Amino acid sequence: MFRNHTTWSPAGRLFQVEYAMEAVKQGSAAIGLRSKTHAVLASVNKANSELSSHQKKIFKIDDHIGIAIAGLTADGRVLSRYLRSECINYSFTYESPLPVGRLVVQLADKAQVCTQRSWKRPYGVGLLVAGLDESGAHLYYNCPSGNYFEYQAFAIGSRSQAAKTYLERKFETFMDSSREELIKDALFAIKETLQGEKLTNSICTVAVVGVGEPFHVMDQKTVQEVIDSLEITEERADQGAAMQEDRSPETAPMDI
């Protein structure tokens, strides 16, 4: 019976919170990365069937903040309404954008409440919050437990480990990357999670925020152009590798 409220287990665990984090892992992948001046979010769009449209996973919260979610998208929608409300109230009172770090703490505190009331359940959604404020571009991950961390790059959802491995290799270059390099890296990380499936603009969404650039979802045409440029560089590198020595075609993806 006690597995159904957020109460302690004898081993000192909160099962409901852990199950909520499990729900995040089941959602389709979302990744984020940032440089000093820009932050990029990308997500994999799963549609239930060919007939339906796909889930919206990236939400604009304010001109300077956007989120990508993984897990229960209904919970994500409700939380994005809360975040938008907080941002707009702050803007109205102070005529200034809400610092990302403060929004993230408010969200985390809201999530924590659900882990300490027996009649509530934790939110079943993980959020990657990308935003820009006076101190530069930021990327945070908020999880159902009420924890949050700042990241240079992160990936959540199913098969996110593949993306994380790629990001771990390259993250040291991100701080000084240009906007275009960041977007390319984001799409490459998404490609990693697809594991063989072809990357096209219909199964992914990319959004950017940066200095002088309000948060917006990139249009599909531009996304396809970047994807195409990724493949061109890949083909060239593959040809180069093939011409050099006898190497197996399953070499690790080269650095773009």
Next chain:
Amino acid sequence: MNSIDATIAEKGLMSSEMGSERTLYPYVTGTSVIGIKYKDGILMAADMGGSYGSTLRYKSVERLKPIGKHSLIGASGEISDFQEILRYLDELILYDNMWDDGNSLGPKEVHNYLTRVMYNRRNKFNPLWNSLVLGGVKNGQKYLGTVSMIGVHFEDNHIATGFGNHLARPILRKEWHENLSFEDGVKLLEKCMRVLLYRDRSAVNKLQIAKITEEGVTISQPYSLKTFWGFSAFQNPTKGAEGSW
């Protein structure tokens, strides 16, 4: 019919069970505040008088105060309402500091917060009877703005409240320019304050000048302006008017 409506309105909006509890008129008031942008930041001047009607009753009222790390506020109007505003701002800055996250409220944010407070009070027919001048520097950006008791707010390169609107503004319009040095800025403020001292009956000859730059706030010790009354027209003032004194 009409009288019933009026009583209902009074009961709801403008009075309580014990009688009216809203500000009707000010009691102890401060006169003009002047502020200007200069090369390194903002300069503000205000005298230290608190008038009780037509009596110049209090002569050591500090009407310029620092707010947080980046702002400076000057107030004219009801002194007790200014003290109330300082308590609101104190709480605002306290909560801002408690985040402890490297972000801080700048002069623009404080100005807009005050605008919301003043306007909301005006809407309840219970205003804070002040005209405020808010100045500051954050990340190299200079900011100077004003809010009145009815919520009218704007920013400019030079600001004046009360009598300063009529006497100081023309001088500032003519003589203010970008990148005034500190000395020139002080001279300009003193020129305006001297005119106010001669012509505003609620001015006292004891003033403070405050400066805010990226480094921080400095409020000067009180001092007086030199005045000159030796005009020939003031000798024998009753000459030609027999029976006058």
